[in-house]
Amino acid sequence: MALKIAGRLFTGPFDPATFVVRGNQEAVVYAVVAKGGEAWDPHFRLIAVGAGEDGVTLTFADLPELASWQTLAAMPVSIYIHALGARAGAGPAERAALVEAIVAAVAPPDGIIPP
Amino acid sequence: MNAAAPVYGLRPEASVFPMMLVLSFVYPCNALCPHCPYTNSNIRKEYRDAPFMPPALFRKIADESGPHGAYLRISGGGEPMLHPQAVELLVHAKAVGAKIGLITNGSCFDEAKTRALLAANVDMIEFSVDASDPETYEVVRKGLDWDMLVATVRCMLALRREMGSTSRIVASGVNQKGVDVDAVERFWMEEIGVDYFIKRKFLTWGNSTELDASSSADPTPYLETDETPCPFIFERLNIDSRGNVMVCGYDISANTSMGNVWQESIADIWHGPGFRFYRERHLANRGKEISLCAGCPDWKYRSWTHNYWKVVRGAEATRVARSTVPSQPGPARLGEHDDFQAQTVNR
Numbered sequence: 001m002a003l004k005i006a007g008r009l010f011t012g013p014f015d016p017a018t019f020v021v022r023g024n025q026e027a028v029v030y031a032v033v034a035k036g037g038e039a040w041d042p043h044f045r046l047i048a049v050g051a052g053e054d055g056v057t058l059t060f061a062d063l064p065e066l067a068s069w070q071t072l073a074a075m076p077v078s079i080y081i082h083a084l085g086a087r088a089g090a091g092p093a094e095r096a097a098l099v100e101a102i103v104a105a106v107a108p109p110d111g112i113i114p115p
Numbered sequence: 116m117n118a119a120a121p122v123y124g125l126r127p128e129a130s131v132f133p134m135m136l137v138l139s140f141v142y143p144c145n146a147l148c149p150h151c152p153y154t155n156s157n158i159r160k161e162y163r164d165a166p167f168m169p170p171a172l173f174r175k176i177a178d179e180s181g182p183h184g185a186y187l188r189i190s191g192g193g194e195p196m197l198h199p200q201a202v203e204l205l206v207h208a209k210a211v212g213a214k215i216g217l218i219t220n221g222s223c224f225d226e227a228k229t230r231a232l233l234a235a236n237v238d239m240i241e242f243s244v245d246a247s248d249p250e251t252y253e254v255v256r257k258g259l260d261w262d263m264l265v266a267t268v269r270c271m272l273a274l275r276r277e278m279g280s281t282s283r284i285v286a287s288g289v290n291q292k293g294v295d296v297d298a299v300e301r302f303w304m305e306e307i308g309v310d311y312f313i314k315r316k317f318l319t320w321g322n323s324t325e326l327d328a329s330s331s332a333d334p335t336p337y338l339e340t341d342e343t344p345c346p347f348i349f350e351r352l353n354i355d356s357r358g359n360v361m362v363c364g365y366d367i368s369a370n371t372s373m374g375n376v377w378q379e380s381i382a383d384i385w386h387g388p389g390f391r392f393y394r395e396r397h398l399a400n401r402g403k404e405i406s407l408c409a410g411c412p413d414w415k416y417r418s419w420t421h422n423y424w425k426v427v428r429g430a431e432a433t434r435v436a437r438s439t440v441p442s443q444p445g446p447a448r449l450g451e452h453d454d455f456q457a458q459t460v461n462r
Binding site: 114 | 366371372388407
């Protein structure tokens, strides 16, 4: 499934309990998303957004924010990712800019992402 | 609603079972067409677990659809003829009474496959051509071979004549900038002699892709979404290679789930709470309260009258006429067939 957040396509959903972006993979901007509503009429809420680092493995289960995301969402959350690393000619500044743009456009933790 | 206003609702032919089931039969493709929603999204990657519709799933769909004579539209995220069992499965569907509308780029046929499909009288074989010359084709059908396409279509038309098959053979083109779609139509109707030419709107699939609507050569809508329900939820549904039923072809990312064909009957899903929800909202002119529909840029390009059923009728009329007149193709058909591009908003 794909979600477009602030004009960028994100891939997911991935379970934060098991999902890992390895250090040898493209660095990502990630969105923490809560999916509610009926299966036929889903509603997606952006709980948080963040970015990984080049060459550093990102293990979501180890992130201290995970528990607070789930508390904010009041339901299990999923991870969606948008690759934005060296292969795309991007670095930390581009990822930070995208995170900022998403926060401005969608306003987590209550922002709605249209399907 | 005044007396002259059209009445919308479940189409009579879809009162029990959908008239059309659009199947994501295959996700891999051998082309990189710039207007393709799958080339311009991450969906193919997401279906790496199910690149081809499993034969058991296809047979279940066909076996349920057959008694209703429903159309199986074989399309989806890639080239259908790349499915290792494509011919066998399509022939099975015909044998159990389903109708088949195959959409193909024409790159994977040989004479044996062509003969098998024609012998089964596959109802509609649509070649996505998009061009009338090799230079344009190289751009809009990147990765494919123009000469092979032309030879394949000519061969299919000749074999149909030889075999007396009733399969309709049509071509389609996306009306996008950089393509003279009228010239494409003339070439395929007059020079090649297909039964119909479908001019497709350039669609973006909104939040599922990175396609840019500015590539459209004709953004004229077919209907006003403020006053006209979307016709698709009253006639068809979409099924992916995992068996998930999506509400419509806009949701190619499968964010919706109306049910799963592995677990439920298609008729139950068709009359289930999900489709009821969409139909009730749309009939009450509240379709835009549904988040998926509110953001759908393609709703306005659907039509209650200017649609696939019109193509079927037009193609059949040409096929029958040509089967009785040996001299074909000919330019006379051009004036008779209906342009798939509405010139005015359908009110």
